[in-house]
Amino acid sequence: MPTIELRHITKEYENIDEEQTYALQDINLTVRDGEFVCVLGPSGCGKSTLLEITAGLLSQTSGEVLLDEVPQSGTSREIGVVFQDSALFPWRSIRRNIEFGLEIAGVSRDDRRDRVQKTIELVGLAGFEDKYPHQLSGGMRQRAGLARTLVADPRVILMDEPFSAVDHLTRLTLQDEMIRIWQKEKKTIFFITHDVSEAVYLATRIVLLSPRPGRIQQIFEVPFERPRNRNDMELLKIVEKIYMEINNPVISKDTEYFI
Numbered sequence: 001m002p003t004i005e006l007r008h009i010t011k012e013y014e015n016i017d018e019e020q021t022y023a024l025q026d027i028n029l030t031v032r033d034g035e036f037v038c039v040l041g042p043s044g045c046g047k048s049t050l051l052e053i054t055a056g057l058l059s060q061t062s063g064e065v066l067l068d069e070v071p072q073s074g075t076s077r078e079i080g081v082v083f084q085d086s087a088l089f090p091w092r093s094i095r096r097n098i099e100f101g102l103e104i105a106g107v108s109r110d111d112r113r114d115r116v117q118k119t120i121e122l123v124g125l126a127g128f129e130d131k132y133p134h135q136l137s138g139g140m141r142q143r144a145g146l147a148r149t150l151v152a153d154p155r156v157i158l159m160d161e162p163f164s165a166v167d168h169l170t171r172l173t174l175q176d177e178m179i180r181i182w183q184k185e186k187k188t189i190f191f192i193t194h195d196v197s198e199a200v201y202l203a204t205r206i207v208l209l210s211p212r213p214g215r216i217q218q219i220f221e222v223p224f225e226r227p228r229n230r231n232d233m234e235l236l237k238i239v240e241k242i243y244m245e246i247n248n249p250v251i252s253k254d255t256e257y258f259i
Helices: 047-056 096-097 101-104 109-122 138-150 169-185 196-202 231-246
Strands: 003-016 020-032 036-040 064-069 081-083 156-162 188-192 205-209 216-221 256-258
Touching: 003 047, 003 096, 003 188, 020 188, 020 216, 036 047, 036 196, 047 081, 047 156, 047 188, 081 138, 096 101, 096 138, 096 216, 101 109, 109 138, 109 169, 138 169, 169 196, 196 231, 205 231, 216 231
Parallel strands: 036 188, 036 205, 081 156, 156 188, 216 256
Antiparallel strands: 003 020, 003 064, 205 216
16 A cells, blocks of 8 residues: 555745746655655755655645545644754753653653653664753764654654765764664655765665656666665666766656666
């Protein structure tokens, strides 16, 4: 059963001259249960807009978002979001940042404590739970932001370039951690990135958006087993193929490449 369906999603804005500008145009995409789907595309093509519409944080001009075949309006507890900035409260410890959503939802203290501790261990923050955000590295803050989403146990996790603000080596480590968590927790992940190598390393499928207005240019299947080797020639061939598509954009409706 599909988890998320995007049907004919179009987003249109009115600029200061009262002219209409399309950010997204007629996006049709199905994300199946348990998939790890990465979305690629040039700056300004509407990647983050598409994520915000999927999350229910932004309304589309036309089209609909369905979760398990049910049309969605607004946010859902089944969908969690991890943004580029971990957006932790500086006055709360890491533990109290992670439990914030549960606290607002009225989850009991004992239940909160148990769920938060399990999530802290899952993301590799054991021993740092009583630290404050300014005492942690950028990578650890991103782990805390991910933990805050995971602790609510959503079925779907939307991630908007979550590793772009950390250094290269930390980014590689976080990619490996993300795969480990995905395999353990069996979540459906919809991951926005501008890094082609990152997408090929992480994804089961890659959705390439065209320059604005954002439309689906191609969908690439990445059928390799895990763990993947970043230097594997077959993976590097996919990276090269995607760069060729980015540099020579041709919209091919409803086409999937099986690589």
